[in-house]
Amino acid sequence: MCGIVGYVGPQEALGVVLEGLRRLEYRGYDSAGVAVRVDSGELASAKKAGKLANLEKVLADEPLPPSTIGIGHTRWATHGGPTDRNAHPHLSADGRVAVIHNGIIENFAGLRAQCEARGVEFSSDTDTEVAAHLLAAAYDDLPAGPDRFAEAMRVVCRALEGAFTLVATHADEPDTVVAARRNSPLVVGVGETADGTPEYFLGSDVAAFIAHTREARELGQDQVVEIDRTRGLTVTDFSGAPAEPKAYTVDWDAAAAEKGGYDWFMLKEIAEQPQAIADTLLGRLGEHGELVLDEVRLSDQELRDIDKIFVVACGTAYHAGLIAKYAIEHWTRIPVEVEVASEFRYRDPVLDRSTLVIVISQSGETMDTLMALRHAKEQKARVLAICNANGSTIPRESDAVLYTHAGPEVAVASTKGFLTQIVACYLVGLFLAQVRGIKYEDEVAAMVADLQSLPGKVAEVLEQMEPVRELGRSLAGADTILFLGRHVAYPVALEGALKLKELAYIHAEGFAAGELKHGPIALIDQGTPVVVVVPSPRARESVHGKVVSNIQEVRARGARTIVIAEEGDDDVVPYADHIIRVPRTPTLLAPVVTTVPLQVLACEIADTRGYDVDQPRNLAKSVTVE
Ligand code: AGP
Numbered sequence: 320m321c322g323i324v325g326y327v328g329p330q331e332a333l334g335v336v337l338e339g340l341r342r343l344e345y346r347g348y349d350s351a352g353v354a355v356r357v358d359s360g361e362l363a364s365a366k367k368a369g370k371l372a373n374l375e376k377v378l379a380d381e382p383l384p385p386s387t388i389g390i391g392h393t394r395w396a397t398h399g400g401p402t403d404r405n406a407h408p409h410l411s412a413d414g415r416v417a418v419i420h421n422g423i424i425e426n427f428a429g430l431r432a433q434c435e436a437r438g439v440e441f442s443s444d445t446d447t448e449v450a451a452h453l454l455a456a457a458y459d460d461l462p463a464g465p466d467r468f469a470e471a472m473r474v475v476c477r478a479l480e481g482a483f484t485l486v487a488t489h490a491d492e493p494d495t496v497v498a499a500r501r502n503s504p505l506v507v508g509v510g511e512t513a514d515g516t517p518e519y520f521l522g523s524d525v526a527a528f529i530a531h532t533r534e535a536r537e538l539g540q541d542q543v544v545e546i547d548r549t550r551g552l553t554v555t556d557f558s559g560a561p562a563e564p565k566a567y568t569v570d571w572d573a574a575a576a577e578k579g580g581y582d583w584f585m586l587k588e589i590a591e592q593p594q595a596i597a598d599t600l601l602g603r604l605g606e607h608g609e610l611v612l613d614e615v616r617l618s619d620q621e622l623r624d625i626d627k628i629f630v631v632a633c634g635t636a637y638h639a640g641l642i643a644k645y646a647i648e649h650w651t652r653i654p655v656e657v658e659v660a661s662e663f664r665y666r667d668p669v670l671d672r673s674t675l676v677i678v679i680s681q682s683g684e685t686m687d688t689l690m691a692l693r694h695a696k697e698q699k700a701r702v703l704a705i706c707n708a709n710g711s712t713i714p715r716e717s718d719a720v721l722y723t724h725a726g727p728e729v730a731v732a733s734t735k736g737f738l739t740q741i742v743a744c745y746l747v748g749l750f751l752a753q754v755r756g757i758k759y760e761d762e763v764a765a766m767v768a769d770l771q772s773l774p775g776k777v778a779e780v781l782e783q784m785e786p787v788r789e790l791g792r793s794l795a796g797a798d799t800i801l802f803l804g805r806h807v808a809y810p811v812a813l814e815g816a817l818k819l820k821e822l823a824y825i826h827a828e829g830f831a832a833g834e835l836k837h838g839p840i841a842l843i844d845q846g847t848p849v850v851v852v853v854p855s856p857r858a859r860e861s862v863h864g865k866v867v868s869n870i871q872e873v874r875a876r877g878a879r880t881i882v883i884a885e886e887g888d889d890d891v892v893p894y895a896d897h898i899i900r901v902p903r904t905p906t907l908l909a910p911v912v913t914t915v916p917l918q919v920l921a922c923e924i925a926d927t928r929g930y931d932v933d934q935p936r937n938l939a940k941s942v943t944v945e
Contacts, residue, residue, distance in 0.1 A: 322343025322527070324392075333383055339522060345584075358384075358385075365383060390496060399445040414490070423483075426479065450479070585822075706722060800848045803873075808866075840872065867894065882897065884900065
């Protein structure tokens with residue numbers, strides 16, 4: 320939520336900042352803005368409501384003077400509507416300080432009143448602007464010296480409450496950009512140009528600078544960072560005590576964050592799913608077929624002591640958690656509860672030392688999930704993160720982490736992130752079963768072999784997507800589409816409905832097929848499209864047969880039935896207006912294959928309706944506010 324870029328180095332700053340913003344635009348696209356510090360000792364800035372392209376038009380008409388220090392922002396609006404006036408950067412009253420911000424400053428009203436009492440006039444409705452005025456005042460109050468700008472930022476941070484990443488440039492600071500973070504993401508990039516001149520980058524995530532360097536530094540909570548042309552990188556906490564940022568090398572390059580010939584990032588990311596699953600499984604199998612999850616930094620004894628599991632996540636990641644419940648309970652016999660993070664955090668869940676809380680997050684920055692994690696830790700529960708973004712806050716604050724190796728996911732709608740989260744959940748479930756002695760090594764090895772067949776099966780599904788795209792085009796005029804599933808296919812139905820809502824803005828709902836008769840069946844009208852995800856005929860206790868009956872029930876009431884069923888499942892044929900076939904897959908693993916046609920369907924419907932598939936309205940990729 321909000322993309323942030325900062326640069327100090329020998330290159331033309333505006334180009335570097337705009338390129339970073341292009342790669343971060345998925346984080347928010349309500350407005351965009353930049354500020355540079357020019358050699359004459361002034362700041363120059365430009366900002367515009369709407370997508371980055373609007374700002375680029377402004378800059379083409381009125382170019383900024385050359386500069387080697389710059390900051391830039393792409394916004395997802397919180398305080399103040401998505402207008403030019405509320406776009407970042409925000410300047411201090413004297414125009415000498417420019418600030419960009421991600422997060423929410425919760426005590427901004429009181430601080431604003433204090434500034435106004437001093438005669439400051441505000442020119443936006445945002446919470447951010449207060450930080451620009453406070454920073455200018457704090458800077459003016461401090462004696463000259465190399466640490467002045469960073470100290471001013473620390474003074475401001477000590478006064479702020481809430482969540483913030485702040486990045487600032489000052490007209491009187493020709494070599495320095497300062498930044499701070501509390502609860503919102505910020506990483507530093509350290510690189511050098513071809514002639515060996517050092518350069519420094521700031522970004523909400525590494526995509527901001529991946530075209531220039533893969534060397535990153537992870538910042539901790541409540542830290543201020545200064546990037547300076549000659550002094551390099553300095554990190555302190557808010558009181559000024561030095562801190563050592565953790566260095567890491569990003570394991571993907573700029574090409575991975577490009578569209579690579581696809582019309583949409585989402586299409587590329589759907590196509591990358593076989594590889595993403597294979598990468599997530601890679602290196603996690605020992606020489607005797609047993610699972611080896613060294614990154615799970617919990618001892619065998621701690622894992623044996625677990626008597627209850629909570630899976631906590633948001634949106635699509637929550638759906639991965641719902642699927643995990645079926646698999647983990649079945650394999651480990653440990654009770655599993657699944658809850659959306661924003662509810663879990665505030666309802667006083669019963670947790671103790673023997674509770675394992677699994678938090679799932681592609682971005683590792685979702686604020687609701689982060690707050691749930693912190694709450695779980697306060698209650699002394701063990702927290703295991705399943706996460707895609709290396710170095711992000713959620714894995715850093717968890718006791719243990721299992722990374723999904725999906726690579727960068729740029730489209731706002733999660734696809735490969737989701738499938739790899741499901742696979743990681745399977746790994747955790749099997750690992751727990753192995754450590755606790757509930758499954759023998761050969762049983763685990765057999766199931767891991769099933770997992771390893773998944774990339775091939777997903778690839779098979781992807782090869783057969785043309786009829787699904789055609790179907791998508793025919794559904795583009797629908798007002799409502801319903802999704803049904805049962806057993807492990809129920810969360811898949813929920814995910815199919817979410818994808819359609821967020822991409823195509825069509826009313827869509829997912830139901831447990833068995834619940835239909837308790838009310839939702841009243842929604843079925845002549846021609847209502849109903850997508851039914853059919854569990855394998857080998858699923859427990861004839862749930863398959865029951866879903867076949869559910870298809871008949873909706874069809875009898877006029878529904879147009881679109882059925883996703885395994886190869887060879889002929890029972891569905893008489894009741895399906897359209898059949899989408901998926902390869903035969905063990906019941907618990909089936910969501911990995913049955914989800915894929917639903918992703919393609921939503922993408923095609925949205926594209927046919929003329930919408931921006933990668934950046935749907937009102938959304939942002941990582942939701943860093945509660
Ligand atoms: C998925 O398509 C979404 N846009 C959204 O639901 C997302 O999954 C959710 O916000 C959680 O994000 P996270 O995995 O980065 O925590």
